Amino acid sequence: MREMKYMDSHLFVSAAWRYFLATQIRKGNCPHFSSGILLVVLFATFCSLSQARDANGLLEIIITPNDGMPALLLPGETFDVVATRQAELSLSSESGIIPLAAEWTELPGERMKAICRVPDEVPLGGYALQAAAEGATDTNLRSVFLFDAFPDRYTVAHVTDTHVGSGRHDRTSEAIFQDVINAVNESGAAFALITGDLTENGEAVQFKNFIEILNTCTLPTFVCSGNHDRKDLSYEQAFGPDAYMFWFGKDGYLGFDTKDFYVADDLRAQPADLQVYRRALKPARWAIGFSHRYEADMGMRAQLALFVDDPLDWFIFGHWHRENTEAEQTVPWAGATHPTPITVTPAAINGVIRLFDIGPGGITPGLVQTVAETK
Amino acid sequence: MGFIFTIALAVVVAPEGQIAFLAATEQEDQQVCVLNLPGGEITPIGAGQRDGEPAWSPDGAWIAYITQAPESGTGVRLVRPDGASERILKHAEEWVHGPPVWSPDGTKLAYTTGGGLDQRVMVYDLDSDTEERWGTDTQSLLRPAWNGDAQIIAVGTVGEPGALSTDLFWVTKTTANPAIELQASTGTYVEWLPKPLPEEGAVAYESNDGGDREIFVFAMKRGAMDVSNHRAADWNPVWSPSGEWIAFESFRGGRRGVYRVNPVQVRVSPIAAAEDHDNWAPAWSPDGQWLAYVSNRDGRPRLYATNADEDETIAITQHELNDYAPAWRPETK
Numbered sequence: 001m002r003e004m005k006y007m008d009s010h011l012f013v014s015a016a017w018r019y020f021l022a023t024q025i026r027k028g029n030c031p032h033f034s035s036g037i038l039l040v041v042l043f044a045t046f047c048s049l050s051q052a053r054d055a056n057g058l059l060e061i062i063i064t065p066n067d068g069m070p071a072l073l074l075p076g077e078t079f080d081v082v083a084t085r086q087a088e089l090s091l092s093s094e095s096g097i098i099p100l101a102a103e104w105t106e107l108p109g110e111r112m113k114a115i116c117r118v119p120d121e122v123p124l125g126g127y128a129l130q131a132a133a134e135g136a137t138d139t140n141l142r143s144v145f146l147f148d149a150f151p152d153r154y155t156v157a158h159v160t161d162t163h164v165g166s167g168r169h170d171r172t173s174e175a176i177f178q179d180v181i182n183a184v185n186e187s188g189a190a191f192a193l194i195t196g197d198l199t200e201n202g203e204a205v206q207f208k209n210f211i212e213i214l215n216t217c218t219l220p221t222f223v224c225s226g227n228h229d230r231k232d233l234s235y236e237q238a239f240g241p242d243a244y245m246f247w248f249g250k251d252g253y254l255g256f257d258t259k260d261f262y263v264a265d266d267l268r269a270q271p272a273d274l275q276v277y278r279r280a281l282k283p284a285r286w287a288i289g290f291s292h293r294y295e296a297d298m299g300m301r302a303q304l305a306l307f308v309d310d311p312l313d314w315f316i317f318g319h320w321h322r323e324n325t326e327a328e329q330t331v332p333w334a335g336a337t338h339p340t341p342i343t344v345t346p347a348a349i350n351g352v353i354r355l356f357d358i359g360p361g362g363i364t365p366g367l368v369q370t371v372a373e374t375k
Numbered sequence: 376m377g378f379i380f381t382i383a384l385a386v387v388v389a390p391e392g393q394i395a396f397l398a399a400t401e402q403e404d405q406q407v408c409v410l411n412l413p414g415g416e417i418t419p420i421g422a423g424q425r426d427g428e429p430a431w432s433p434d435g436a437w438i439a440y441i442t443q444a445p446e447s448g449t450g451v452r453l454v455r456p457d458g459a460s461e462r463i464l465k466h467a468e469e470w471v472h473g474p475p476v477w478s479p480d481g482t483k484l485a486y487t488t489g490g491g492l493d494q495r496v497m498v499y500d501l502d503s504d505t506e507e508r509w510g511t512d513t514q515s516l517l518r519p520a521w522n523g524d525a526q527i528i529a530v531g532t533v534g535e536p537g538a539l540s541t542d543l544f545w546v547t548k549t550t551a552n553p554a555i556e557l558q559a560s561t562g563t564y565v566e567w568l569p570k571p572l573p574e575e576g577a578v579a580y581e582s583n584d585g586g587d588r589e590i591f592v593f594a595m596k597r598g599a600m601d602v603s604n605h606r607a608a609d610w611n612p613v614w615s616p617s618g619e620w621i622a623f624e625s626f627r628g629g630r631r632g633v634y635r636v637n638p639v640q641v642r643v644s645p646i647a648a649a650e651d652h653d654n655w656a657p658a659w660s661p662d663g664q665w666l667a668y669v670s671n672r673d674g675r676p677r678l679y680a681t682n683a684d685e686d687e688t689i690a691i692t693q694h695e696l697n698d699y700a701p702a703w704r705p706e707t708k
Contacts (some may be wrong), residue, residue, distance in 0.1 A: 108652045109674015233401070265402060267428060267699040269671055272631035272653045275608055279626070296536075297472075297491045300517075300567065301610070308565045309583045309608065332492060332536040334563050336583055339537050 053140070057208035058237045061087050061131040061138035063111065067215055068223035068239035069255075071144045072191070072248055073118055079144070081114040082107065082240070087133035089116055091144055097130065098122055124148050126220070145220045150249025153359035157189035157219070160292070160318025161197040161347030163228065164213070165206035169374035173200065173349055177213050179372030180348045185218045187355055190248065192219050193255070195318045196226025196292025197347075202234045211238065222246065225257040226292035226319060243270050245277040251288065251358060252281030254312070256302075258293040258319075271301040278305050278312070286313045286363055293319035294342065296332050303333065311335030314343070314363045316356070321347040323368060350374060389413035389689065390665040390680050393456060393704040394658070395429035395438050397421075398696040405699075407440050409456050410678070410692060417694060420458035425449075427473040428700035433481040435707045437462075441473035441486070451475050451486060451499065456704065464499055467506055471497075472517075478524045479573070485509070485519040485527055492517070492532050492539070496546055510551035516544060522571040528554065528578060530567055541565045543580060557593045558584070568611060572618050579612035579621050579638070590623050592638040602638045609634075611656075615663045622646065622657035622666055633657045633668045635683060646681050647688065654679075656699065661706035667691065669699055 054060045063082040065071040071079040081089060081102065089100040102114035129143040159180055166173045184192050194214075199206035207229075214221055225235040225242055235257075236242065242257035254277050256270065265271075281287040289312040296303075306312050315331065323344055330339035343365040345354040351372035357364040391412050398419070399405035407421025407429045420438070421429070427441035437453045444450035448469030453462040468488040475486045482502055487494040496509045496516045509527060510516050516529040522545075531544040531551065540563040543554040557578055558566070569580040576595040579602075581588055590603035590612045603609035607626040614621055620635045625643075627634075632648025633655065646666050647654035654670045660680075667680045678692040678701050692698045 107674075108672055111674065230401070230403075267397065267656070268402075268697075269653055269655075269676060272626075272655065275626060276630065279607070295491065297494070304565065304567065304583075304588065305608070309588050327536075330537045332539040333565070334534065334538045334540050336586075 053138075053211070056204050057211045058204070059140070059240060061085060061133055061136065062129055062140045062143070063240045064244070065129060065143040066140040066239060067142040067211065067221060068194075069241075069244055069246075070142060070220045070222070072150075072220060072246060073144065073146055074149070075118055075122055075124070075146055076120045078115050078117045081116055081129065081131075083112050083114065083131060084110075085133055086112050086114075087131035087138070089114060090130045090132075091118070091122065092128040092130055092139065093123070093125075098127075118144070118146060122146060126218070141215050142217070142220070151190075152249070153357070154190040154248070155188055156356040156358055157184045157187050157192040158195065158290075158316055158343075158345045158354045158356060159184060159192055159348045160195040160345050161226070161321060161349055162194065162210065163197055163200045163347065163349040164210040165200035165203060166349060168349055171372075171374055174209055174213060176349060176351055176372045176374060177210070178216065179351070180353055181213055181217045183353060183369070183371035185216075187353075189219055189355060192217065192221045193253075193290045193316060194221055194223045195255075195290050195316065195345075196224050196258070197228040197319065198223060198226065199229050199234075202229045202231025204234055204237075207234055207238045222253065222255055222290070224255045224291055227258075241273075243273040243277065245281060247284070250285035252284035252286070254278065254281060254287065254289045254306075256289070256291050258291050258298065258317075266299050266301040271299075271305065274302050275305040278310050282310065284313075285360075286358065288313060288358075288363065289315045289340075291315075291317050293317055294331065303331075307331045307333045307335055307340050309336055311338055311340045313340070315340050316343050316345070318345055318347065320344050321350070348372075390660055390667075390682075390691070392660060393435075394667055394678065394691070394701050395431060395456070395704070396678060396692075396701045397426060397428060397699040398692075398694070399699070400696060407438060407454065409438070409458075412691065415691065415693075417692065418458060420454050420456070422452060429702050430474050430477060431702055431704050432477050433479060433705055435704045438702075439475040439477065439484055441471055441475065444469070444471075451484060453501075465504075465506070466497070468497075476520055478521050480524045483524070485521065487517055487519065489515075496527060496529055498527075498548075507548070509548050510544070510546045511549070514544065514551040516546060516551060517541075518568060519546065520569050520571055521573075522578070523573045528569045528571055530569065534563070538563070541567065543569050543578075554578075557591075557599055558582075570612050570614055572614050575618050577618070577638070579614060581610060581612065590621065590636070592621070594638070600638075600641075602636050602641050603634075603643060604641070605643075613657050613659065615659045616661055617663050619663070622659065624655050624657070631655050633666060633681075635666070644683075646683055647679065656701060658701045658703050660703050665703075667701040667703060669701065 091098040100116040124146045127144040129140045131138045229235045245254045355366040394410045398408045406423035407426045422442040424443035429438045429440045451464040472487045475484045484499045496519045515532045519527045519529040527546040564584040567581040578593045588608040589601045593599045605627045610624040628648040631653040633646040636643045652672045656669045658667045670679045676697045681688040
């Protein structure tokens with residue numbers, strides 16, 4: 001009964017949001033909409049927030065995909081779901097619940113992985129992923145996006161250092177971030193990378209507020225952790241693993257966490273993930289890394305994997321709260337084939353974003369755009 | 376009867392000695408601990424302030440590690456294995472980078488100081504309580520390792536930012552010379568983690584010479600030779616106490632696993648490798664029978680030990696923290 005009630009309420013929200021996204025994605029992955037439609041979408045999405053994650057906005061049954069690490073798919077493709085336990089999985093849509101066939105296997109750490117196939121007939125657009133297990137229902141909003149095709153040329157929005165919860169300006173950090181997300185929604189980008197310092201100091205309430213605003217984004221959003229997000233395990237509880245990869249058509253993206261003193265701590269497990277992901281992205285037309293921070297002395301093991309032995313084609317990050325200079329155009333390493341170019345985008349808490357043009361000719365960072373007032 | 380036999384067998388095959396390691400939930404509370412084997416008792420002995428990986432003195436009397444300095448920055452601390460006393464070294468510079476490396480005679484520690492890639496090798500004389508820069512004023516040096524008591528081998532950066540690579544350098548108090556004889560071939564390769572075996576005149580190290588990261592061994596009579604030779608990355612060479620084997624990490628099984636190779640026969644065999652989890656940071660027992668390492672096979676990084684010859688593996692830590700960087704206490708004579 002409880003489950004039915006949820007499904008009914010979620011049906012309404014999901015319908016408006018999903019319909020909108022499906023429409024926009026059919027237009028060529030360039031969501032572009034009027035403020036009227038935006039209001040509908042925002043309202044619908046906000047209505048659904050109480051159904052997503054737990055009371056603190058943290059992950060419950062479904063670990064990934066989620067709204068900071070969604071699955072981008074073509075109809076008929078498969079995707080992995082990592083969960084705390086086996087569950088009935090489905091996609092939420094305007095036509096109701098679309099059950100997913102899942103093959104479950106155990107993972108180390110008492111987790112389960114399901115390989116799910118999206119049925120061919122599922123309409124394009126964005127979906128919530130829903131899990132039902134032992135009387136509990138869990139929903140990750142904006143977790144699965146179905147495209148009809150991945151274009152050769154597209155735009156990526158880069159947002160970094162949102163510092164939700166800070167009092168650095170006259171306007172609240174939440175209001176500034178909302179304007180930033182509104183601008184991303186109107187940018188024509190295929191998806192957004194949000195590279196750390198999501199919060200001011202990693203408090204659970206700051207993550208909750210960040211996620212609420214994040215879920216007003218109509219594009220897929222990929223996040224990673226920054227030094228300001230590191231309080232207990234707040235980031236991991238909100239978004240899951242600290243390193244991951246995804247494909248957008250021919251291009252591979254690798255997101256990872258940079259600790260205060262390390263690109264990835266040599267002693268821990270993350271460098272191995274980065275090596276495995278970098279190797280998996282070898283066939284990519286462009287292999288693009290995104291993280292919060294880079295300094296040349298921040299641990300060598302991950303740098304060997306990402307910038308020396310098999311250099312990424314581009315590396316996007318923030319943290320500096322300024323643009324990189326003429327003298328800071330690449331990482332210092334020559335790399336086996338080329339030095340990896342870098343682009344540093346200034347902080348979104350100061351009201352700015354940057355768009356990248358990705359195409360057959362290369363990766364072209366656009367100019368920094370001011371999209372929000374701070375006073 | 377069968378039960379008794381099982382217990383007796385377990386006692387017989389269990390490794391003995393002490394292992395220093397790091398335990399933590401997060402990087403911020405990383406602390407040096409000592410594990411007593413075979414009992415399994417764990418004693419926290421480090422400062423617990425982002426402690427770095429522990430290094431035993433050659434006589435097993437001290438453990439050195441990098442941690443937050445009393446005022447600011449980082450510094451080296453020495454602590455007794457039972458935590459009974461400690462010694463805080465005084466550094467000229469604010470930021471000290473590890474891990475600290477003991478000279479074979481146990482009188483000196485080498486580490487680096489500085490910022491970015493502009494680092495220099497510093498040597499601390501524990502008898503005179505003085506710190507001294509080794510090498511030259513112009514050469515940036517990283518990851519020192521002792522080759523006898525009077526010479527260090529270190530990684531030196533070469534070239535300008537945007538075109539940077541590394542070479543290995545022989546370093547003394549006043550010199551830093553490229554170890555040209557060690558490079559498999561010339562080129563803009565990045566060598567890393569040199570591990571000398573002075574008694575054999577050999578050095579193991581990593582290089583991406585050949586296309587991906589491999590373990591090379593330089594030996595006087597043979598020159599430099601790729602001993603791991605696989606299209607997947609191979610990392611972190613660690614000599615066995617006898618010099619017969621090199622343990623290393625490799626991705627040839629898909630995920631990161633621990634392997635060993637005899638550098639003469641160049642035959643690689645797995646110690647701990649799996650498709651669904653990682654095994655890393657190998658550390659040899661003093662008798663060379665066991666390899667301790669970190670494994671996240673149950674989801675949390677914990678210490679395991681494998682007897683390579685007996686194909687026996689046991690979990691040696693099972694507490695509710697994450698464990699890293701095992702280092703076996705040397706045999707005390």
